[in-house]
Amino acid sequence: MLKVSNLSVGRGRISLLNDVNFMLKAGQALVLRGPNGVGKTTLLRCVAGLQDPLLGDINLEGSVAYAAHAEGIKGSMSVFENLKFWADVYGGSMTEEVLLAYKLNDLAQRPAANLSAGQKRRLSLTRMLVTGCDLWIMDEPTASLDAENIALFYMTIDSHLQAGGAALLSAHNDLNINAETLDLAQFCKARSIVTSNFDEPLE
Amino acid sequence: MIQLFTRDVVLSVRSGGGFGLALVFFLILVVLMPFALGPDQSVLAKIAPGLLWLGALLACLLSSDRIFGMDYEDGTLELLATSPLPLESVYLAKAAAHWFTTGLPLSLAAPVFGILLNLNLEVGGVLCLSLLLGTPALSLIGSFGATLTLGVRRGGLLLSLLVLPLYIPTLIFGALTVNAAALGKELDGSLIPILAITLGAIAILPFFSAMALRANLQ
Known part of the structure; x- marks a missing residue:
């Protein structure tokens, strides 16, 4: 590969x-x-x-998905909206199950600005899943x-x-x-x- | 591309996004001008077309450095650059979103603001039309400038210096059209140069902007 x-x-x-x-x-x-x-x-x-x-x-x-140090999370959008955006950009699919991978399901509707550093990192790791890249x-x-x-x-x-x-x-x-x-x-x-x-x- | 456009519009409308900044700046300029120049209505009507075009232009410039700046700082731009979306589309989507949140509301508000400067509604219609055709060029050129000054701290000053000369043709043809309408002349295709600048910008600038983005992300 x-x-x-x-x-x-x-x-x-x-x-x-x-x-x-x-x-x-x-x-x-x-x-x-x-x-x-x-x-x-x-x-x-x-x-x-x-x-x-x-x-x-x-x-x-x-296909390649890249996750940098800077996570590119938009604070005024919710966790779900952030992931949905990246799923759309990569042509992947955004499902509720994806949120379970890093247990973000309870945080889905929270504005990303209110997340802790660890929670932001979990959002960034979940992003890799929605890209559907190899x-x-x-x-x-x-x-x-x-x-x-x-x-x-x-x-x-x-x-x-x-x-x-x-x-x-x-x-x-x-x-x-x-x-x-x-x-x-x-x-x-x-x-x-x-x-x-x-x-x-x-x- | 649509998703990036929608996201930018949503971000701009939500708190801290800066939607309305351009419109309020435009309003302040138009409201304060009669106080600065005196209430002579014939003087105001005479300078109104040029003033409204200049105000719209400066209002567009005001928010230009935010088009790419925010995404550059939080790392989104790097992630977008590695995504399947070509950088040309990233540029076009972001320029379109900028126009939708500044140029479009400015164009629609301009005839109403024109009343404050004793501009009649008929001329206001021509003003609105010329702005609708011309402000996309302002957003495209402003976005192009923003890709060049990416990563420069407080790049707004440099951006203004780079972009203002490129704004001049649009300003000249725009103000010329509205001035002619104010003197009661026929339109006679004077909107065509404005449209030409906008179409030219759409055709050429995505490629140069993508080059600038690629170089600045190295």
Whole structure:
């Protein structure tokens, strides 16, 4: 479903990760691990198509849903309306059962502005379900979740994988799911500045 | 695309959305103008067409930086950019929603506000028509400016500087049409240049705006 070969990514012209290779088949999940600032988000943004890689190829088959740190929740709309909007954008379906995945059913009519950080994160995780996409790219999905909801998250990922989906996750601590872990620190060599034709030669 | 348009309209009408800001700004301008210029009715009627067009234009500009700013700040724009919706459609839907919540109410209110400036209703009708044809261009150009200044803190100033020169043709043709109607001249296709600007903006700006969005989201 996803094949990343010889990928180098960076912010601006400073390269962060070099020569990253991995493959993801249907039914598989991959956790990208690494300390803060190593380039997890940058790599995910490249795979999601928001950012161009410095070098290398990303081959992607199937539909992709991306969940970033910023959750894109509209405070003046209710939980249900927020999810309905994303279901419509992705051409997915919005049902009452979807709300049960993260137990948002009691909060469905509440304005999203009144949600706690954990509840917002649960809304953002439920959003992935309504998209109906094959590959989920999620940036630190368990941030601000309690133990009970982390367990729900593991269950949701499991059933997504069993249904033939795939997931690419980032985390800075261990995720207790049936997935390969790729430590990004090994790809982080000495940081170099990529030169371009517009650079003046250094004296 | 329809869903994004509807969502933007709903967000704008709900609390904190800023619907009515443009209309109230327009009303304040028109109400205060006779106090500033004196109550001479012949003077007011003479400047009314230009003043109403200028007021509508500034009212449109006032809310332009919010078109993409809010979605950029809370991360919605990144999520939209990775969704199946093309960025060209995102731009068109958001510009259409902006017009629906500012340009359309302004156009409909303008003949009524015109009465306050001693503009007769017949000329008011021409004013309304010219605004209906011209304000979509203002929303489209304003949205385009908003995609360029995305991510610039307090980008409103830069946005105004970028967008105002592009507004000038619409303003000239709009005010010209209403002034001619006030002098009792026939319409004679003077609405066509306004319509041309709007149609041109619809045809060209989505592509440049999508490019700007893509670059700013990198």
